[in-house]
Amino acid sequence: MKLMSKEKIALFTIFGGTGDLARRKLYPSLFNLYRKGYLQDHFAVIGTARRPWTDEHYHEVIADSLADLDVDDALVQKFASHFYYQSHDVTDVQHYITLKKLSQKLDDQYGLQGNRIFYLAMAPNFFGTIASHLRSENILTPNGFNRVIIEKPFGRDYATAKELNDQLSATFNENQIYRIDHYLGKEMIQNIPAMRFGNQILEALWNHDYIDNVQITLSEKLGVEERAVYYDNSGALRDMVQNHILQILSLLTMEQPANFDEDGVNAEKVKVLESLHQYTSDEVSTNFVRGQYGATDTVTGYRQEDKIEPDSTMDSFVAGKIMIDNERWSGVPFYVRTGKRLKDKFTRIDVVFKQPLTNIFQNLSAENQLATNVLTINVEPEAGFDLQMTGKQVGQGFATMPVNLHYQHDAQELADSPEAYERLLHDILNGDATNFTHWHQVAASWKFVDVIQKYWDEHQPEFPNYAPGSMGPQAADDLLTRDDRQWVYKD
Ligand SMILES: NC(=O)C1=CN([C@@H]2O[C@H](COP(=O)(O)OP(=O)(O)OC[C@H]3O[C@@H](n4cnc5c(N)ncnc54)[C@H](OP(=O)(O)O)[C@@H]3O)[C@@H](O)[C@H]2O)C=CC1
């Protein structure tokens, strides 16, 4: 019996081939796909940007980008030999004529069967121009597949996202567009559907009868770093909530898809995102909190960061309470928070279950409290989950105590787990868009976020309002205390 090869065949064209994303994420991910055999002899990469590099210099850059990996030099050289550099400005039509010739040459040389993947790793204002030139200059092929990968941000609000989508749709069908949200490539985020729909003991309780509240925390220790210009025009709400947090929320709350595939998952995510309770302006002020970090002796404040406006009112922190207007989630708050310069770098989801209606052990001792059942999904840096339960203390008599069921991927599993971009590039080679954001999800997310942003734009904040190393402003805690709740993870 002949074994099916796992090799995938494609020409990648990376717009922004000299940029930070390409060097830090894309080249190492492509290399990992190569050393695992998903890419072999039949692939080539054209890197393109304005600076005048030679192929030789490009190969050195590729090798440098792999320096952190423990790899054999000969293999790196063999891998790098598949890379070609073309210097040009994407706004210049001549660029595409040269690109077309090079693409055809490489297609013949490597036997690429007309399969093309265009990665737009550039500022979003170029996406529309690139897409329209790819069509007008006939760079798309009639014989193989044509797929385009779009980086974030996908617009700044619903209107700009729609404009961008219309531009892309003039060249590509929805099933050719892969909108990247790298959180959807993370191991434990992909684990959410498995945990929910693979375990009746969870899914049976996964509703407002048993769940009290859900908390999603995406906490970052670093500040804006080298992306200050982008960040000061975006802020935490647009940078993290519109995409990553609402995507995670949709996986946690969607109904069971008819099939676990692109169409099934997309249909259910869209439904739940379209059911997010839309706040009025007044409700925004009570349900969403923004923050900006100040300075300490050792940490630069947001407004003092390089390339940040000294009077910037941009949010480097956001916390909010999200409600879903459907039967399953009626009355269940989803508390979310994310920010820069917080206490630590981690991502976790806490699902807090309701208490039993009575505590039959309390008559034995007032100390016999029942632990709150909390399912914590540890996304990063640890990957796994904890379930807090009530148990009996060992020994004579009867006393209760909280016990923790803990599962964590071990070091080998973590090492074997592909990095998010590697996983998502593999999906794209397979033509599987299950872990990508479809247009109607983007549209619903922006419509929800736009209301909050509009209120914020109309009201001046008092910034800075949180200290680096904390978990954000006091108001983020008050959001829960007001509801007689608290964050499961506290500083
Ligand atoms: N870096 C990251 O960690 C992340 C980035 N992203 C997104 O990825 C995209 C790229 O980000 P990043 O790599 O950081 O950005 P960089 O600024 O590092 O790279 C931009 C790239 O675009 C090229 N470029 C700029 N103008 C032109 C032009 N007119 N014609 C041709 N090439 C041009 C630059 O090269 P040259 O100057 O030589 O022309 C460079 O290769 C953005 O959409 C960003 O939001 C998303 C998540 C994380």
Ligand SMILES: O=C1O[C@H](COP(=O)(O)O)[C@@H](O)[C@H](O)[C@H]1O
């Ligand atoms: O998309 C983004 O994500 C990163 C955080 O990603 P992580 O995988 O390190 O958790 C964030 O720093 C950046 O501002 C944002 O654009």
